[in-house]
Amino acid sequence: MSTGTVANAFMDIFFPPHCPLCAEAVNSHTLELCDKCAEAFNSSRIKGPLCLLCGIPFKSGGSENRTCGSCLKKSPSFTRARSLYLFDNEVREAVHALKYSWGTMLGPFFGSRMARTVTELELSPDLIVPVPLHRKKITSRGFNQSVLLARVMAGALSVKLEISNLRRVRNTPSQVGLKGRERSVNVAGAFIVRHADAFKGKDVVLVDDVFTTGATVGECALVLKRAGARVTVITLARAVN
Ligand SMILES: [Zn+2]
Numbered sequence: 718m719s720t721g722t723v724a725n726a727f728m729d730i731f732f733p734p735h736c737p738l739c740a741e742a743v744n745s746h747t748l749e750l751c752d753k754c755a756e757a758f759n760s761s762r763i764k765g766p767l768c769l770l771c772g773i774p775f776k777s778g779g780s781e782n783r784t785c786g787s788c789l790k791k792s793p794s795f796t797r798a799r800s801l802y803l804f805d806n807e808v809r810e811a812v813h814a815l816k817y818s819w820g821t822m823l824g825p826f827f828g829s830r831m832a833r834t835v836t837e838l839e840l841s842p843d844l845i846v847p848v849p850l851h852r853k854k855i856t857s858r859g860f861n862q863s864v865l866l867a868r869v870m871a872g873a874l875s876v877k878l879e880i881s882n883l884r885r886v887r888n889t890p891s892q893v894g895l896k897g898r899e900r901s902v903n904v905a906g907a908f909i910v911r912h913a914d915a916f917k918g919k920d921v922v923l924v925d926d927v928f929t930t931g932a933t934v935g936e937c938a939l940v941l942k943r944a945g946a947r948v949t950v951i952t953l954a955r956a957v958n
């Protein structure tokens with residue numbers, strides 16, 4: 718028996734593998750979901766047709782990807798945005814768990830799937846940049862879930878993780894309950910780039926947990942764009958009305 722096999726057997730006995738979402742027992746340590754969770758997540762997976770720019774899925778009107786009305790009216794500050802899942806049911810619960818339970822397997826689980834999306838989009842970013850939290854919020858919560866996801870993605874893709882050059886300088890009130898326009902006003906001027914040179918001419922993948930109206934990622938992308946970067950947004954989930 719090789720050392721690796723012994724180690725695996727040891728792991729299986731003392732740390733039996735479980736589903737990273739519901740902790741149900743599963744067969745292997747490969748971060749796979751149990752059947753029930755896999756089914757729920759597959760049904761929330763965003764498939765086409767969707768907006769070529771902001772990635773919003775269309776409920777009707779043909780099978781082709783196209784630009785949505787909102788992006789036609791005003792081009793977003795990012796090149797494109799894509800999300801893995803609709804922000805509903807089990808996905809909503811998982812995002813909540815990710816936010817408040819550092820050290821669970823959810824970060825590695827979702828981060829590796831987001832990295833796979835970057836590869837599927839045939840992107841070759843220079844930098845992975847998480848949406849920053851204000852330091853007061855980090856103090857109260859303990860960590861930034863977007864950093865957690867971005868760190869896993871950077872590792873999986875062998876791309877540099879940049880976490881200190883985009884800063885949140887204003888601790889904005891919660892976006893919950895605000896509509897699109899109010900959200901944009903709420904986050905306007907909340908972010909700065911410290912050293913613009915580091916972003917100049919770079920392809921950046923901007924990472925967040927949830928794309929709600931796009932106000933937060935849009936504002937981040939705007940300051941990154943002003944610094945000379947091209948920005949693709951990857952979020953775990955997307956809220957759709
Ligand atoms: Zn499960």
Ligand SMILES: [Zn+2]
Pocket residue numbers: 768769770771772773784785786787788789
């Ligand atoms: Zn759009």
